[in-house]
Every structure is written in C-alpha cells, then in structure tokens.
Amino acid sequence: MTSRLPGFYTLPVEERLRLIASLCDLTPDEAHALLPGQGLSLDQADKMIENALGVFVIPFGIATNFLVNGESHFVPMVVEEPSIVASASNTAKIVRKAGGFTATSTGRQMVGQVQVVHCSDWESARQRLLQKKGELLARANEARPTMTARGGGALDLDVKVLNGNGDRGWLPMLVVQVTIDTRDAMGANVIDTMMEAIAPDVEAITGGTVYLRILSNYTDTCLAQAQCTIPAELLGTKTLDGVEVRDRIIAAYAFAELDIYRAVTHNKGIMNGIDAVAVATGNDWRALEAAAHAYAARGGRYRSMTEWEIGEHGELVGRLELPMPVATVGGATSVNPVAKTALKLLNVTHAAQLAEIMVSVGLAQNLAALRALVTEGIQRGHMALHARARQAISSPVKQ
Ligand SMILES: CC(C)(COP(=O)([O-])OP(=O)([O-])OC[C@H]1O[C@@H](n2cnc3c(N)ncnc32)[C@H](O)[C@@H]1OP(=O)([O-])[O-])[C@@H](O)C(=O)NCCC(=O)NCCSC(=O)C[C@@](C)(O)CC(=O)[O-]
Numbered sequence: 185m186t187s188r189l190p191g192f193y194t195l196p197v198e199e200r201l202r203l204i205a206s207l208c209d210l211t212p213d214e215a216h217a218l219l220p221g222q223g224l225s226l227d228q229a230d231k232m233i234e235n236a237l238g239v240f241v242i243p244f245g246i247a248t249n250f251l252v253n254g255e256s257h258f259v260p261m262v263v264e265e266p267s268i269v270a271s272a273s274n275t276a277k278i279v280r281k282a283g284g285f286t287a288t289s290t291g292r293q294m295v296g297q298v299q300v301v302h303c304s305d306w307e308s309a310r311q312r313l314l315q316k317k318g319e320l321l322a323r324a325n326e327a328r329p330t331m332t333a334r335g336g337g338a339l340d341l342d343v344k345v346l347n348g349n350g351d352r353g354w355l356p357m358l359v360v361q362v363t364i365d366t367r368d369a370m371g372a373n374v375i376d377t378m379m380e381a382i383a384p385d386v387e388a389i390t391g392g393t394v395y396l397r398i399l400s401n402y403t404d405t406c407l408a409q410a411q412c413t414i415p416a417e418l419l420g421t422k423t424l425d426g427v428e429v430r431d432r433i434i435a436a437y438a439f440a441e442l443d444i445y446r447a448v449t450h451n452k453g454i455m456n457g458i459d460a461v462a463v464a465t466g467n468d469w470r471a472l473e474a475a476a477h478a479y480a481a482r483g484g485r486y487r488s489m490t491e492w493e494i495g496e497h498g499e500l501v502g503r504l505e506l507p508m509p510v511a512t513v514g515g516a517t518s519v520n521p522v523a524k525t526a527l528k529l530l531n532v533t534h535a536a537q538l539a540e541i542m543v544s545v546g547l548a549q550n551l552a553a554l555r556a557l558v559t560e561g562i563q564r565g566h567m568a569l570h571a572r573a574r575q576a577i578s579s580p581v582k583q
C-alpha cells in the first residue's frame with residue numbers, strides 16, 4: 185500500500201472514500217461511519233458527555249503522501265480550517281522525495297501527583313515516603329493490576345517539598361510524584377485511580393493531609409521526535425530557487441526563536457496538524473496542547489517547537505520533539521466509531537507509533553506554512569481554499 189496518490193484531491197468525494205476504503209480494507213461499517221449522521225449515535229453521545237442535545241459535525245479528511253520510518257500512511261484529519269490537509273499532503277510529498285520522516289519515541293511514561301499539606305516535619309516525611317517507595321508503588325499497581333500485566337504500571341516515585349508563601353497565605357506542601365507507564369492508553373483515569381489508591385498510605389506515612397490526587401499533563405517523559413532532511417533543490421518554487429527558499433525558512437525559524445509574538449503563531453501552525461489527527465483519532469487534544477506549549481516554554485522562555493538548520497550538504501534539516509500523550513485505546517478512541525475508522529486508516533497498532541506519525545505531521549505542517557510564508561505568502565494557497573469554503577457556507581444546503 186502506498187499513500188502517494190497524485191491528484192487524489194481532484195476526485196469526487198464518493199470516489200475518494202471508495203478508493204481509500206479498498207486500499208485500507210475498511211469494512212462497509214467502518215467506511216459508513218464517515219458519512220454524515222452515521223458516525224457517533226445520539227445514544228453514544230448522550231453517554232459520552234452530560235446534557236447532550238446532539239452531535240457537532242466537522243469535516244474528516246486525509247492527508248496523502250506521508251512516509252514515516254519507511255512506511256506509507258494516510259493521515260486522518262478532523263478540522264474546520266481550509267488548507268491544513270492540502271498543505272500537509274503537499275509537504276509530505278516533498279519530504280517523501282527526500283526519503284520521508286524519521287520518527288522515534290522515548291517512553292510512554294506519564295506522571296501522577298499527590299499533594300500533602302499539614303506535615304509537622306517536611307524533610308522527615310519526605311524521607312519516610314522514599315523508604316516506603318516499594319510499598320507505595322505496589323499499592324498503586326494493585327489498583328490497576330492489568331497495566332502491570334501488560335508490561336506497564338507504576339514504575340518510580342519521587343517526593344518534593346514546595347515552600348509555601350506566608351504573605352499570600354499559601355501552606356508549604358509535599359508532592360509525591362509517581363511515574364507510570366500507561367502503554368497504549370493516555371492513562372488519565374488509570375493514573376487518577378492509582379493516585380487515589382495510594383493517598384491513605386501517604387497520609388499514614390506522613391501524618392499530613394492529602395488534597396489533590398491527579399495526573400500531570402506535563403508529559404515530558406512521553407516524548408516523540410520527528411526529523412526530515414530535504415535537499416535544497418526540492419524546496420524551490422516557480423520564482424525562487426531552493427537554496428534561497430531554504431535560507432528564508434531558516435530566517436523565519438529564527439524569527440520564531442527570537443520573538444514570542446511570532447513563536448505563538450508558528451507553533452499554532454504546528455498544532456493545526458497535530459490537533460486535527462488528535463480529534464480524528466478520538467484523542468484528548470487539550471492534553472496535547474497544554475503539554476506542547478509548556479514544553480515549548482521549558483527553561484523559562486517560550487520558543488519555536490521546531491528546529492531548522494542547514495545540514496552538512498546544504499540540505500534543510502528540520503526537527504520536532506513534543507510530548508505526545510496519545511492513545512490507541514481508551515477514552516473516545518474506543519467509543520467513537522469515526523475514531524476507530526481513523527485508527528484503521530492510519531494503520532497503527534500502538535500509541536508510540538501514533539505519536540511518531542503525529543509529530544511528523546506537526547513538522548510537515550510547520551514546513552508547509554514557512555515555505556508558503558517566505559515565498560508567495562500564505563494568502564494564495566490558503567485563501568483560495570478559504571474562499572471555496574466560504575462559497576460552501578453561502579450556498580443553500582442540499583436536502
Ligand atoms: C495550499 C497549497 C498546498 C497549494 O500548493 P500548490 O503548490 O499550489 O499545490 P499543487 O497544486 O502544486 O499541488 C501540490 C500538492 O499539494 C497537495 N494539494 C494541493 N492542493 C490540494 C487540495 N486542494 N486538496 C488536497 N491536497 C492538495 C497535493 O498533495 C498536491 O500533490 P499531489 O499529491 O496531488 O501530487 C500550498 O499553498 C500550501 O501548502 N500553503 C500553506 C497553507 C498552510 O500552511 N495552511 C495552514 C493554515 S494557515 C495557519 O493557520 C497557520 C500559519 C500560516 O499562520 C502558521 C504560521 O504562520 O507559521
């Protein structure tokens with residue numbers, strides 16, 4: 185199977201679906217789930233959230249041309265903004281000619297926190313907790329034994345003391361921080377269950393009072409990295425040669441590194457792609473957004489999420505590393521039939537693989553935007569598609 189389908193976007197929508205269904209072996213039900221009114225049922229929606237009245241429909245598209253770690257992937261995207269799917273496909277086509285994206289992921293470890301207040305001796309409470317680390321980890325794992333059976337579960341525990349601020353009436357506090365491998369799940373519920381399970385032991389050991397027992401969305405131990413190396417000649421346009429475009433892209437990147445007003449826009453463009461895949465696959469995009477922007481501000485300065493530089497042979501080299509707490513099981517991925525179809529289209533079986541593709545999509549999206557911005561400007565490509573969308577809005581709805 186190849187994801188390289190020249191001119192795919194020129195086909196009528198029904199034909200596109202037929203072609204993809206046959207290339208990806210979708211069952212009639214899986215393909216049917218993508219049609220308006222056929223995906224999430226009202227009954228399912230009513231069980232997913234509270235006070236449901238209906239379902240909100242957003243277009244579902246696929247980006248073509250992606251080659252990640254030597255494998256072709258169609259990338260499902262659910263998004264309301266024109267030109268995101270086209271630009272991802274366009275860049276993936278260029279990067280494919282250069283050998284595709286290389287992506288890795290480092291760990292699937294998430295963090296849970298328990299906040300303890302009112303301890304009489306903070307340092308001795310900290311020491312006692314560390315001495316009981318094995319028992320606390322065992323207690324956490326007893327709460328979700330199936331996670332250990334899968335090779336995951338609570339792995340490590342650390343304790344920190346945070347000073348209060350008397351002037352503002354803030355108490356000092358102690359934080360028990362547990363590292364948990366949640367395998368193919370995002371793990372919020374798993375972690376929260378574990379943190380609630382260890383809380384009584386934490387109180388008994390410290391003599392303090394537990395307040396919060398919750399996961400952390402700063403998932404800097406669940407990272408994915410993507411890289412692409414593009415010969416300059418592949419970047420040229422009708423009016424500019426590739427070396428000039430490459431150098432302008434480096435200048436655009438430097439702008440984002442140096443100026444927060446530009447960095448936020450630059451990073452919004454990256455998240456355009458990542459969020460669209462997150463929504464399509466039923467993942468929690470708020471968790472991804474929160475973690476990604478916090479990671480971009482690590483070290484105390486908010487910067488570009490991507491890095492661009494000139495390689496040894498004059499190529500443009502791009503990298504993106506982000507926290508990717510995504511799931512192929514649990515949450516809405518397991519409930520929404522559209523998300524199930526999206527995962528099948530992507531042809532991924534594990535969360536780490538999904539994370540690697542998503543970070544490649546983020547890198548592609550950034551390159552697309554930068555290349556357009558430093559050459560013809562964003563308006564021609566983006567606004568032509570935007571104008572088409574406006575036309576659809578103003579034309580009467582077919583019954
Ligand atoms: C829009 C393009 C791709 C046109 O680019 P083009 O060069 O006119 O495209 P083309 O007609 O030569 O086609 C090249 C390939 O693009 C794809 N393609 C081309 N057209 C379509 C289409 N209609 N539907 C689906 N795919 C399309 C398709 O893959 C096609 O090749 P094929 O696979 O067919 O051989 C280009 O101008 C582009 O990439 N622009 C960038 C647009 C962008 O970045 N949009 C993001 C939203 S704007 C924003 O919110 C973020 C931003 C910009 O503010 C971030 C920032 O500032 O950093």
Ligand SMILES: NC(=O)C1=CN([C@@H]2O[C@H](COP(=O)(O)OP(=O)(O)OC[C@H]3O[C@@H](n4cnc5c(N)ncnc54)[C@H](OP(=O)(O)O)[C@@H]3O)[C@@H](O)[C@H]2O)C=CC1
Pocket residue numbers: 330331334366367368369370371372373374375399401468471511513514515516
């Ligand atoms: N701050 C935040 O971000 C918060 C987010 N949430 C929400 O929580 C949800 C995610 O929680 P999560 O715990 O992941 O989802 P679920 O509660 O749906 O749990 C996932 C379950 O899937 C099962 N499972 C089956 N196969 C696997 C596998 N290969 N790897 C791992 N688990 C597997 C496990 O259950 P078993 O072991 O029993 O088989 C696991 O507990 C999202 O909807 C998120 O929006 C909730 C609270 C806070």
